[in-house]
Amino acid sequence: CGKEVVIKKTKKGRIYYGCEANPECDFMSWQxxxxxxxxxxxxxxxxxxxxxxxxxxxxxxxxxx
Structure with missing residues (x-):
């Protein structure tokens, strides 16, 4: 969508990469x-x-x- 990708954590503490515009943008990557x-x-x-x-x-x- 053109927004920044940020580092996030799941409820269990696992790191993933997602769009800062979540929930409008559903981009997500484990790598x-x-x-x-x-x-x-x-x-x-x-x-x-x-x-x-x-x-x-x-x-x-x-x-x-």
Whole structure:
């Protein structure tokens, strides 16, 4: 939606990333989202260890940070 992504915690204390415009925007990710888009399908990328992975599991694109 264009708003900032902020770090949030569940009731049990697990960290996740969500939109600051919640509940109007329902964006949520367990992995830290990157500002880069996937060059293969256009979805957002997430950081996992030293890699950037496409958030679209069917795409499967990955690259080093």
């Amino acid at each position: 830290k989202p990157s500002t880069k888009a996937c060059p293969k399908c256009g979805a957002y990328m997430v950081e996992k260890g030293s890699k950037l992975l496409c958030s679209n599991e069917q795409c499967g694109y990955s690259t080093d940070k």
